[in-house]
Amino acid sequence: MPESIPAPLIIDTLKDTFREARAALAAEGVRTRHEHLGWILSVPDTHQKTVLAALDKERALRVLTCSTEDEANAIAAGLWMGGEPFALMIQHAGLYASVNTLRGVAMDGRVPIFYMIGLLQRERDKEPRESRHSMVRYCEPLLDLFGVPHARLEGPDDVRFIPEYYRLAQKRRGPAAVLVGLETA
Amino acid sequence: MAMKPEDALRAIARERGDAVCVPTMTTGPAWRTIAPDDLSVGCVGFMGGASSLGLGLALARPDRRVLVFDGDGSLLMQLGSLATVAGAAPRNLVHFLFKNGVYHTSGAQEIPGGGGVDFVQMARGAGYRAAYTIADVGELERRLPSLLREEGPILVELHTGLADKTPMTDRGGVPFPEQVERLRGRLIAS
Numbered sequence: 001m002p003e004s005i006p007a008p009l010i011i012d013t014l015k016d017t018f019r020e021a022r023a024a025l026a027a028e029g030v031r032t033r034h035e036h037l038g039w040i041l042s043v044p045d046t047h048q049k050t051v052l053a054a055l056d057k058e059r060a061l062r063v064l065t066c067s068t069e070d071e072a073n074a075i076a077a078g079l080w081m082g083g084e085p086f087a088l089m090i091q092h093a094g095l096y097a098s099v100n101t102l103r104g105v106a107m108d109g110r111v112p113i114f115y116m117i118g119l120l121q122r123e124r125d126k127e128p129r130e131s132r133h134s135m136v137r138y139c140e141p142l143l144d145l146f147g148v149p150h151a152r153l154e155g156p157d158d159v160r161f162i163p164e165y166y167r168l169a170q171k172r173r174g175p176a177a178v179l180v181g182l183e184t185a
Numbered sequence: 186m187a188m189k190p191e192d193a194l195r196a197i198a199r200e201r202g203d204a205v206c207v208p209t210m211t212t213g214p215a216w217r218t219i220a221p222d223d224l225s226v227g228c229v230g231f232m233g234g235a236s237s238l239g240l241g242l243a244l245a246r247p248d249r250r251v252l253v254f255d256g257d258g259s260l261l262m263q264l265g266s267l268a269t270v271a272g273a274a275p276r277n278l279v280h281f282l283f284k285n286g287v288y289h290t291s292g293a294q295e296i297p298g299g300g301g302v303d304f305v306q307m308a309r310g311a312g313y314r315a316a317y318t319i320a321d322v323g324e325l326e327r328r329l330p331s332l333l334r335e336e337g338p339i340l341v342e343l344h345t346g347l348a349d350k351t352p353m354t355d356r357g358g359v360p361f362p363e364q365v366e367r368l369r370g371r372l373i374a375s
Contacts, residue, residue, distance in 0.1 A: 030373045033247065064244070064273055066237075067265025074234035075269075078241020081226065081369040104231035110362040 021085035038085035047118025069098035233262030243275035271312030308340035
């Protein structure tokens with residue numbers, strides 16, 4: 001059975017992921033111009049609200065709240081060109097809303113965008129593809145259709161997928177996503 | 186008479202220094218002729234994204250000036266970006282809006298609201314530090330040196346006619362992923 005993941009665990013994992021990313025950028029010769037470790041581009045997701053609340057008090061990660069997921073994708077491209085680490089925190093509905101930008105920026109533009117996508121209303125006892133909610137049901141098939149690699153965070157042990165899929169996005173120069181299975185704790 | 190967008194771009198090119206530039210839609214073909222360097226990246230294939238692309242660049246590289254060459258039809262597609270830019274408050278971002286009142290590439294259909302949409306008021310309302318209207322190229326030339334030094338984000342609404350070329354009539358240029366790669370290479374090396 002899936003479990004909720006505590007917000008501090010997700011935030012600590014993101015920090016470690018960005019530390020590793022900064023080290024990789026430094027190895028590329030990129031000079032760090034900021035004190036924070038990386039950027040969280042967020043269109044607030046109810047499913048990840050405990051993480052967002054904890055991020056409000058976090059100084060090592062800079063949160064930029066965007067009006068739309070389209071914006072978040074384009075801002076990510078600018079940050080990437082400027083040598084900054086980032087992650088997008090959005091909801092499945094936002095993924096649907098921004099499919100063209102995902103295609104145009106992350107896929108066609110070959111920008112390594114790492115997404116954390118909340119599966120709001122996902123039932124604890126069901127596979128998302130069997131959900132009675134279409135917004136839950138279509139998320140993984142849509143990512144499959146676009147060839148976006150993804151993993152589901154179904155409990156605390158799965159936070160390992162955060163650095164793994166972040167690295168995968170960098171390696172393939174394109175999008176990669178983790179899906180937050182249950183509302184974060 | 187409205188200024189020619191090519192004249193406005195030439196004036197900006199003369200003053201930009203090493204600013205990173207983000208053209209979109211009808212400013213794209215002219216800009217790649219006027220400033221064929223690898224310090225620019227066009228917003229191609231995700232209409233409306235120029236201001237956000239510029240915002241990401243400006244936040245990543247606060248030591249560089251970033252100039253966005255947006256369109257009025259484009260900005261309407263992601264109008265919320267005005268608030269996002271204002272909220273992030275990048276001091277190094279100048280948002281030029283080439284206002285011609287139409288969707289030029291698809292046959293010059295009027296944008297919603299036509300020429301009456303006041304983007305200057307919108308930018309001010311969203312929280313830009315300043316927003317201006319400039320209707321002729323002489324005034325643009327006079328004001329550019331100070332506009333490019335002013336603390337951002339600022340929006341400069343340029344009243345223009347139609348460009349000679351559009352991305353539909355002039356499809357050349359460096360593909361978007363190569364533009365991204367080249368600009369990233371330039372930025373991380375400096």
